[in-house]
Amino acid sequence: MNAHEQEHMWSTRYRDAGQDYVFGTTPNRFLAAQSARLASGSNALSVADGEGRNAVWLAEQGLQVTATEISPVALEKARKLAAGRHVDVDFVLADAVAWDYPEAAFDFVVGIFIQFADPVQRERMFAGMARALRPGGHLIVQGYAPKQLEYRTGGPSAVENLYTADLLRTAFPGLEIVHLQEYEDVLDEGVGHKGQSALVGLVARKPAA
Template identity: 30%
Template structure:
């Protein structure tokens, strides 16, 4: 989906995915407690970044949408925390190695040809011993219709994700149903892929 699509989506006054952090991120927050610097990729309006900043982490937010980043900064100010916002195209941006102690990405959907690049760049951005956590919709989400892209080319396959993370210590992997009622765009039971790895 294009920067223009997301700028239009995020130009609303309301937070289209809500202000509460994703459930998977909340569940794993305790395991990220030693990560001083965390990067949030495809972070949109900032709900996960603000949650992590409230736990005392130094959080950098990456998104292609200027509108999303502006709302993320407003949410951070509203919650009394600071985040650093960086505009970036995840199909092209090469990350500097080892900048962060952890990387987080929730529903960062890019075309098939760019999915591995995105995951690889997240991993690359993290120091050895650091963590990478992400949750995305699987191709099966098409049947559920409760959120996410309506094009299979923007969704993920579990076997491909497992291949991309095979060289790292897998602390958690899940392929299955999850209730994601988040704002107006995620509206109930869906089908997700979750991964939590140590680099």
């Protein structure tokens, strides 16, 4: 699916939800579990952030946050969420695959359920995310595992877009794995992610220079 088709699909989904937030307004649980790593005053990039729930939460932790998102409808809702929670986020309208990721610009790079990307797009996006990390910075990624196709409680229908621990172990050469697990949990993230789920979580660190 190209960028135009992605934008149309996601904008339609977010628009059809009306005032509701498709994936809720609370942060992803795996991301929130990393709160002890998030040093106040540092900065973070949230990739393909959707309606803002993760970026807003990161800003509430005291970080300066940049969030990319391809859907202008989602960004409008994200800005509303940030205003309601009294935080500032730099929301950027951008295709997460083709965006020009700045080099060594962020202490944290976050990708939560960014599995719209096929393997070719994923390789390009992951390379950009790694490039954007400063030395000593942390990458935080959460995604669905292939068993999710049995649960059908969220995520893509294409198995090649799903993650395994082995895939993530080799996807970021040059980063040191801090935490990597495949596990199951019951998600309650709006109507978009709801129910028993097969998940993968990764925290990796770019070695200090």
